[in-house]
Amino acid sequence: MGNGDTRVRGFAARAGGWSARHRWAAVGIWVLFVVLAMGLGSAAGRVDVSESDQLKGETHTAAKIIEDxxxxxxxxxxxxxxxxxxxxxxxxxxxxxxxxxxxxxxxxxxxxxxxxxxxxxxxxxxxxxxxxxxxxxxxxxxxxxxxxxxxxxxxxxxxxxxxxxxxxxxxxxxxxxxxxxxxGDDFQKAEYSAVPVALGILLIAFGALVAALLPVALAVTAIMATMGLMGIVSHLQPMSDTANSVMLLVGLAVGVDYCLFYLRREREERAAGRDAGAALRIAAATSGRAIVVSGVTVCVAMAGMLFTGLAEFEAMGLASLMVVAVAMVGSVTVLPALLSLLGERVEKGRIPFLHKAMQRRAERTNGESRFWTAVLRGVLAKPVVSVVVAAGALLAIAAPAVGMKTQNLTLDQEFGDSLPIVQTYNRVNDAFPGGSEPAEVVVKAADINAPEVKSALADFKDRAISSGASRGPVEIKLHDAQNIAYVYVPLVGGSDLDKAGASLEKLRDEVRPATLGKVDGVQAPITGQVAGSHDFNDQLGGAVLPVFAFVVVFAFLLMLLSFRSLTVAVTSILLNLLSVGAAYGILVAVFQHGWGASLVGAEGVGAIVTWLPLFLFVILFGLSMDYHVFVVSRIREARLRGRTTRDAIRHGVVTTAGVVTSAAVIMVAVFAIFGTLSMQSMKQMGVGLAAAVLIDATIIRGVLLPAVMALLGERNWYLPKWMHRLPDLTHDESPEPVAPPVAREGERAGV
The missing domain is CATH 3.30.70.100 (Alpha-Beta Plaits)
Structure with a gap:
């Protein structure tokens, strides 16, 4: 491979080349973009999701009546x-x-x-x-x-x-x-501690302060810019504090990952004896391309949340999508400029003992992971056994997910009985079932004091009790000026959401049609906590299939076009689904069945919070593509250089093991911080994300992926003839020469 070879094409390579040649311009444009985004966002102000937009159905109708x-x-x-x-x-x-x-x-x-x-x-x-x-x-x-x-x-x-x-x-x-x-400060402390944790791990990974600061600086500036953009976009799609927190989590994860991929490759090429310009060009054409493919795939996964029809999910999806896009663009534009400007100074601030240890290890192992080299030796020697053991273990871990029960957590489930107010909540519910969270009927009429309306209200009050949906007392509060009445109905079942849900159904399906439903022009949507939970579950349940289909189909197409291989596209989807399934299994085992719950400071609450499975699927499917694209890109690159498929697998996995491990440790550490929060829903989210990333970076990428690829051999690169007309997005390859035809024929013959 010639050091001066510049025959590279594609967005990532061109962007990296331009950035390296126009260093100050690239940095200036990025800083200007961040400042402008923050300034415009601050001036525009953030519009948050209103109560009437939170849900569809009766809850939405009731909130809209009250708002209007x-x-x-x-x-x-x-x-x-x-x-x-x-x-x-x-x-x-x-x-x-x-x-x-x-x-x-x-x-x-x-x-x-x-x-x-x-x-x-x-x-x-x-x-x-x-x-x-x-x-x-x-x-x-x-x-x-x-x-x-x-x-x-x-x-x-x-x-x-x-x-x-x-x-x-x-x-x-x-x-x-x-x-x-x-x-109140719980969540904020977790957010603030995420950056120092990431920086600490990067210091260990790089052994130099400047190199460690670069990924954090890119992630933080991407997050700052996205916060500004959220303010602007919120006037079209309202945002929320939850969306902001999720954006910070995702932004830190992908921002650090993308920079880590790029920086490690550039350092690796320089360590191999290439000059700074050639090292940057190769990093742009290889890691840069992987970042673009990964970034687009993650954006597509996050866009899946827009299909839920739930305002909170739509806000989370759009905010996450934006931060990934910003981090991706920053990684392939401003990062090459910074590396070009810093040159050897990227090694400044060396931590003596760490840096020397890393140098000695690199000299001994030629930049390859000794641990993963040993693991790969066994995996490639017995790929069938490796697939059976690894897949069997993951399926066993995923097995509890079959019995997953989801519900909106009650107050005592969310916080336990550590707070006196939770005990008060339970006492009120025991003494007055449903009284602490009554159903709320919002009655709107042309004249709320009309005799037929008053009669219907009185009839509704009586039937709510006689039907068994409530034990009373049912309270009616009139707003004469607005021609609206509130009817508060304590539901039989109290804090037992299943029983309270059955009482709500009686009100909606039996009591209301027989009373208020008989008066022309009267609207009477039923809202309240139980109704909100019921409507949320219904809407979320209806969104699962379209979101699932959208994410899987588009991720499949992106992988197919990016690698020009039907096999790679199919295996990537299956492996990602397996890691998500394993994460579900761990969640159910810990939080539903209580197995090992005390180890994470949790309680077995008997259920998984309703919104988490879909949220985890979208987030994990997107983030796990980071590692998959990065590893498979390196394997494909080695294969195109003339290595045998088996040797390409070994080379691709062991040379990326260090960066994938570092990236995974950062993600696991950041997500684990959220697993330490007091709220059970936050614990579930943190544990689910951390467990899935850990499984994905170890069992999936280190064992199952290479074993499956070794078994498939040349079939890894299979693309049916009728698919050859599909767009070719593989052109951002390394400027290494492709193996001559003779070498390939020899490999097919088993030479």
Whole structure:
């Protein structure tokens, strides 16, 4: 291979060549892009997903009616007054005195409105030992958590005066404050600690500060630019805090990975004796191409979320897609310019003992991983055994996923019983099933006070109880000016979402048609937490097949066009599905069955949070393509240089093992941070992502992929004749000469 050979084509090679020749211009354009994106995004402001856009179905209809009417729903609060063992009942003077003291105390704070005594609303439990004082917080419900502290203090003072009773507050505002105090910084700390963790691992991988800082700098600037772009795009597709957090996770993962791939290849070529210009050109044509193929594939996977019809998923998908695209473009444009500018200075800030150890290891192993060389020797010697053992192990790990149960986690499942407010939530649900999270019927009529409407409302109230969907009390709140009524129906089943869901179905399918449904022009969508969960599950269930089909089909086509091999495209899809299946199996084993849950500080909650399987599929299918494209590209490159297929597999895997391991360790470490968070849903996400990446980078890429390719031999590069007319995207190859025909014939003959 000539050092000066510049016969390379394709986007990545051309971009890298231009960037290296116009170093300052490339860096300047990137900095200008990041600054402009942030500035314009800040000026535009971010539009977040509104409640009415969160879901389709009845939940959406109800939210739209409330939004159009301009009704600001206040944050509702409840104080549980409950007799302890042997304490007074609701009919006793001491109990009544405590209730009166609560009413007076919360009212005196000036922070609340519409205080209602349980003796007026009949919110007294059947055993007469529990009662609920209800009221609303003044002001905006979104910020009610910031104003609820004086009310909580007032309730606490009443509790001190009535030790024979349990007096505890719960509601939207108090839960908001409690969770903000306990976990508010939890997620933010995890986000902030991800960058130092990645930098630390890169320092170990490169042994030099400048080389370690480059991937982090690229990832961070890509994230900053994407944050700005999210503000601009949010005026067309609303965004959210969740989308922002997912974008940061994905941006850090792919930004560091892409830079790592490029930088390692450039260093490898220089270590082989090539000059700086030739090393950059080769890195651009090989790793640069792999980055483009991988980036486009990840973008396609993320675009799958746009087919869910769920605003939160659409926001996550678009934000992730943008950060991957920005990181990909940055990797093949500004990175070559920085490497060209830095030259040998990329080795500055060497960590003495690490750098020397790496040099000695590189000299001994010729840049190849000794561990993976040993593993590959065994895998290639017995590929059938390797496939059976590795695939069997992954199928065994995936087996528990067959019995996966998904649901929206209840408060006690999400946070355990570590917080007093969770215990209060359970006590309210035990005493008043469904009372803490009632179904909410939003009734809209031309005249809400018309006799037929009032009669239908009264009939609905009676039938909700007589049908067995509710034990009452059913409360009706009128908004005369807007001709809207709220009907609050405590559902039988309480915090048991399956039973509460059955009660909701009775309201929707039996009670409503027989009452409000008979009045012309009346709308009565039923919303609330149970209804929202029900509608979300229905919509998500309907989205699974189209999202799955879109991601798999487009990933298959991209691999087919990028490698011009039907075999590579099929095996890449199957191996990715296997790693996703294994991740599902681990999730079910740990969080549904509780096997080893204590090892990750989790509890077996008996279910996987509803949104996670689809989210994991899209994210993992995209991210695992990083490694697959990188490894297979290197194998194909070695094959085109004239190596036998088996030798190309060995060379491709052992020369990429170091960078794939480093990239995987960073991803696993970052995702594992989220596995340490207090919320069970975040633990599930962190453990699922970390486990899948670990499996993908080790068992899949180190054992199963080479074993399968060794068994297939020349069939790895099979492309039916009728497919030869497909577009050829393989042109960004290394400028190495292709093996002469004689060599290929010799290989086919087994020479």
């Amino acid at each position: 009417a301009g009704i600001e729903e206040p944050a509702s609060e409840t104080v549980l007054v409950q007799s302890k063992d042997g304490g007074p009942k609701a009919t006793d003077a001491a109990f009544k005195a405590a209730v009166g003291a609560v009413v007076d105390a919360v009212d005196a704070t000036g922070k609340v409105t519409d205080v209602q005594s349980p003796y007026d609303t009949r919110t007294i439990s059947e055993d007469g030992r529990s009662a609920l004082v209800q009221f609303d917080m003044r002001g905006d419900s979104d910020t009610a958590g910031d104003r609820v502290e004086p009310v909580l203090n007032a309730v606490e003072r009443v509790q001190k005066d009535h030790s024979e009773l349990r007096i505890e507050e719960i509601g939207g505002a108090s839960m908001m404050k409690t969770f903000d105090d306990a976990f």
